[in-house]
Amino acid sequence: MQSLISSIIGQVDQVLLGKDQQVRLALACLFAEGHLLIEDLPGMGKTTLAHCLAKVLGLKFERVQFTSDLLPADILGVAIFEREQGVFKFHPGPVFTQVLLADEINRSSPKTQSALLEAMEEGQVTIEGKSRLLPSPFFVIATQNPLSQSGTFPLPESQLDRFLMRISLGYPSPASERMLFEGADPRARIRQMEPLVTSEQLAAIQESVHNVKASDSLLDYVQRLVAFTRSDVQFTYGLSPRGALALLRGAKAWALIHNREYLVPEDIQAVLLAVVGHRVRGRGHTQDTEPLVKHLRDSVNVLG
Amino acid sequence: MIKPFWQRTTKVTPAVREEYLVRDKLAWLLIMQTVLILPLLFNLPAWLGLAWAISASWRIQMFRGRWSAPGKVAKSLLTAICVAGMFASYSGNTSTEAMVGLLVCTFSLKLLEVNSTRDAQFLIFIGFIITASQLLFSQTPQAAAFCLFSMLLLLSCWRSLHLTHEQSPTLRLKRGGAIILHALPVMLVLFLVVPRLGPLWAIPNQQAAKTGFSDSLSPGDLGNLALNPAPAFRVSFTNQTPPPANQLYWRGIVLDGFDGRAWKMRDSWGRASENGSSIKQELIDYSVILEPHGQPWLFSLMTPIETKSATDSIRITADSLLMNRIPVAQRIRYEVTSALKQEWPESPQLQPLQRDGYTRLPLTSNPQTRALGESWRAQQLSDQQIIDKALALFNREFTYTLQPPLLGVHSVDEFLFQSKRGFCEHFASSFSFLLRAAGIPARVVVGYQGGTWNPVENYLLVRQSDAHAWTEVWIEGKGWQMIDPTAAVAPNRIEQGMSEALNASDLELVNSAWQSSSILQQLQIRWDAANYVWQVWVLNYDTKTQEGLLTRLLGGTESWRLTLWLIGLGLLGAGIFAWMLVRRRPSLAIRREVKAIKKLEQKLEQCGYRRAQGETLGDFFQRILVSAPQYRATLQNIHQLFVQIAYQNQAIQIERLEQAIKQFPK
Known part of the structure; x- marks a missing residue:
């Protein structure tokens, strides 16, 4: 299983040059059965990452560009009257896939955003009173543009909470950008890629995330972190139990990627920003919570 | 389609659920009531069950909105009917049954008035009293277990009344069980410690069904008992070992009158005049726990000298029998000292009137046997010779069987001269008749013989099937002597128990009733032992045992x-x-490995390295190694040990980590 994981990482790294940290986080998120929110400018490789992951893992991929006039039916699907047969026939929308890239999710109205909610949380959608199961695994990669906020509907906290991790890709280093220029078109590369795992193998990996052990010492550390967010003055509100669970889950997947069957504090710290960043808010109500999470990491004693 | 009402689910807000009797609460109440009342119905008139069923179905119809709640008139009428019913059933007697019956009436009718959670609570309180009243009728371990089960239902039901949300029945039972488990230790301590006050009130007029044999003996009476494996009594001996089987004759009653067919109890002819007291030998102490048999007689070995019981109601009669003042309606325990042997320094004498009574026979009955007895007497044989002759007759020609042929008017004649097949009462009866015909005073004794030794708890279990009849003969100079004519026919019956003495077809008859397999028999022995322990330690736990x-x-x-x-x-x-x-x-608590690391941190601080709060041990060591690469091996070792102990939960001796830190910076 370990060689499988490292070969997946290797494949994706070849397309997304110089982003190994982000690639690992995205994979950890997928292995932990969580959804991923990428906050970045256009053209930074969000789609490439999503597409690449889907291809390597042999998953079905769909992409929806969210706009302010997008309606729930555009994502979920709609029943259309078939004149010849005289019945309504359901035409599934793009949500019936395995990897869904929801581009610029904050551009659409809250109504449409919430249509995704059931899909993300329950793995099913309800259309016209009938629940339809989504394919498994179901993995949403949503992106949003952090800079231009005019005409957007920022995701509320409850909705942000559904995403296991929030990452940003950022500019590539000059060296890797050079390699990108020199190499072939990433899209062509993705087209050539072959799936590396079967769905059973993917399920097995997701299963083994649960088997990663968290010792009492480590749980103490997590509890100290959570308690700090709830008591420190710099936080408007603290981390919820679901947030704490997400932290553990993400860290376990991280540990698995790094070939360990047990958690160490380094795992927690590695995923801390990605998991906690969008779940807390500082006193100043600033969008950027990175300094806050850093404050959290630096203030809580690792050893107790 | 409308679902039946118990399947319909409606969402109820917590406030409504808290105040009103919603579906699941009512269902729990009904189930609880059914279980609580059910065992009582065995002892109460049957119409009470009907009354309960009517009020329960009325309550269900009320819940469905089909019927309206009973008005004042209907309620008064129902109450009047129930009270009248109680009067009719018990004709005004204030017996325990009547009181409990009234309680059950209340319990049933109250259901019609229960509308809110608060009313239902009242029902629960009555339920606790009902549960206690179950124990008035039966105090077996099963009854106690059922009582505990009733409590479980009551507590779960009580808790359900105050639930503000749905909960699965198993969870409710679990929570109720948890309450009982919490209460059990307290109960145990209270049971052991609270002073035993003895009965505060006597339970009046309690009737027990009559079991065992009656006060007369006619052919065929004991044969029916032979198929009944129910325990009659249990005996434990002070010296832990029972006397040999041929001395285990548990005397119950003495029958001294014969009316031609049956032996009956008459007025005692009075104690044989004793010239001085006899010398008692081979004293044996034992205590008997007797199952209720509805008769006043108790059982003892010949000859009881002294007896003790909690109620002091037992006397020893002139015939050396134990009699209770009232019929035995509850299990009682009594202690007896018996002398297995007694010798008379001077011959005891029978008064002429007594001698006449013990040799009296109806004039016209059984002429053949009478003639035989009189002919023996005419031959000038001594008493002992006549007895030997009679025993020899039985030994020669007779068969012991559970299925004797039916006998006509002259039963002794038919048995002695035609059928020659019989059970112990045939032998005892005809033997006594024969001796009386020969002018020797004789009487029939009915009781039990033998018993099964229970090695688990060291006591003797005597069953109804051990019922036996034998003869006592007056022998000049020796007084009443026990002679068992059955022993002459089937000695195995006496030595090894009944099943040894029977032929194949009899055995089949017996085996179908009990003793099916050895495993079952083992279980039976264990279960009986448990019963015995329950009796000795729970029911007989009185001030004396408590003090001890x-x-x-x-x-x-x-x-x-x-x-x-x-x-x-x-x-x-x-x-x-x-x-x-x-x-x-x-x-x-601060973990030991963290304490050890703190010591290391103190040492490192002296060297100028200080770990930041959020810095992991690995990062910290990495930082140190940049400027002090000489510690590489030691720090890596410490780090590895720490990770193994703190995060991998590996069973590594923490001393190794402490040792490594102690030795640092070497």
């Missing part, structure tokens, strides 16, 4: 000692609870 137990456990029964022990036990319980609380949150 407390003295043995605590070293005395003074009140200061009890108080100290109770406080001590309470503190112990609180201590255990506190310990469990601390254990449940291990994070409260």
Whole structure:
């Protein structure tokens, strides 16, 4: 299983040059059965990452560009009257896939955003009173543009909470950008890629995330972190139990990627920003919570 | 389609659920009532069950909105009917049954008035009294277990009344069970410690069904009992071992009158005049726990000298029998001292009137046997010779069987001269008749013979099937002597129990009734032993046993000692609870490996390295190694040990980590 994981990482790294940290986080998120929110400018490789992951893992991929006039039916699907047969026939929308890239999710109205909610949380959608199961695994990669906020509907906290991790890709280093220029078109590369795992193998990996052990010492550390967010003055509100669970889950997947069957504090710290960043808010109500999470990491004693 | 009402689910808000009797609460109440009332119905008139069924179905119809709640008139009418019913059933007697019946009436009718949670609570309180009243009728371990089950239902039901949300029935039962489990230790301590006051009131007029044999003996009476494996009584001997089987004759009643067909109890002819007292030998002490048989007689070995019981109601009659003042309606326990042997320094004498009574026979009955007896007497044989002759006759020509042929008017004649097949009562009856015909005073004794030794708890179990009849003969100079004519025919019956003495077809008859397999038999022995322990330790737990137990456990029964022990036990319980609380949150204590690392940090601080709060040990060491690469091996070793202990939960001796840190910076 370990060689499988490292070969997946290797494949994706070849397309997304110089982003190994982000690639690992995205994979950890997928292995932990969580959804991923990428906050970045256009053209930074969000789609490439999503597409690449889907291809390597042999998953079905769909992409929806969210706009302010997008309606729930555009994502979920709609029943259309078939004149010849005289019945309504359901035409599934793009949500019936395995990897869904929801581009610029904050551009659409809250109504449409919430249509995704059931899909993300329950793995099913309800259309016209009938629940339809989504394919498994179901993995949403949503992106949003952090800079231009005019005409957007920022995701509320409850909705942000559904995403296991929030990452940003950022500019590539000059060296890797050079390699990108020199190499072939990433899209062509993705087209050539072959799936590396079967769905059973993917399920097995997701299963083994649960088997990663968290010792009492480590749980103490997590509890100290959570308690700090709830008591420190710099936080408007603290981390919820679901947030704490997400932290553990993400860290376990991280540990698995790094070939360990047990958690160490380094795992927690590695995923801390990605998991906690969008779940807390500082006193100043600033969008950027990175300094806050850093404050959290630096203030809580690792050893107790 | 409308679902039946018990399947319909409606969402109820917590406030409504708290106040009103919603569906699941009513269902729990009904189930609870059914279970509580059910065992009582065996002892109460059947119409009470009907009354309960009517009020339950009325309540269900009320819940469905089909019927309206009973008005004042209907309620008064129902009450009047029930009271009248109780009067009719018990004709005004205030017996236990009548009182419990009234309670059940209340319990049933109250259901019609229960509308809110508060009303239902009242029903629960009555339920507790009902549960207690179950024990008035039966005190077996099964009854106690059922009582506990009733309590479980009651508590779960009570808790359900105050639930503000749905909960699965299993969870409700679990929570109710948890309450019982919490209460059990307290119950046990109270049972052991609270002073035993003895019965505060007597239970009046309790009737027990008559079991066992009756006060007359006609052919075929005991044969029916032979198929009944129910226990008659249990005996434990002070010296732990029973006398040999041929001495285990448990005397119940003496039958001294013969009316041509049956032997009957008459007025006693009075004690044989004893010239001085006899010398009692081979004294044996034993205690008997007798199942209720509805008769006043008790059982003892010949000859009882002394007896004791909790109620002091037992006397020893002139015939050396034990009699209770009232019929035995509850299990009782009594202690007896018997002399297995007695010798007379001077010959005891029968008064002429007594001699006449013990040799009296109806004039016209059984002429053949009479003639035989008189012919023996005419031959000038001695008493002993006649007895030997009669026993020899039985030994020669007779068969012991459970299925004797039916006998006509002259039953002794037909048995002695035609059928020659019989059960113990045939032998005892005809033997006594024969001796009386020969002018020798004789009487029939009915009781039990033998018993099964239970090696688990060391007691003798005597079953109804051990019922037996034998003869006592007056022998000049020796007084009444026991002679068992059955022993002459089938000695195995006496030595090894009945099943040894029977032929194949008889055995089949017996086996179908009990003794099916050895495993079952083993289980039976165990179960009986459990019953016996229950009787000895729970039902017979009185002031004396309590004192003995407390003295043995605590070293005395003074009140200061009890108080100290109770406080001590309470503190112990609180201590255990506190310990469990601390254990449940291990994070409260600083871990040993962290303590060790803190020591290391102190040492490193002297070298100028200080770990930041959020810095992991690995990062910290990495930082140190940049400027002090000489520590590489030591720090890597410490780090590895720490990770293994703290995060991998590996069973590595923490001393190794402490040792490595102690030796640092070497």
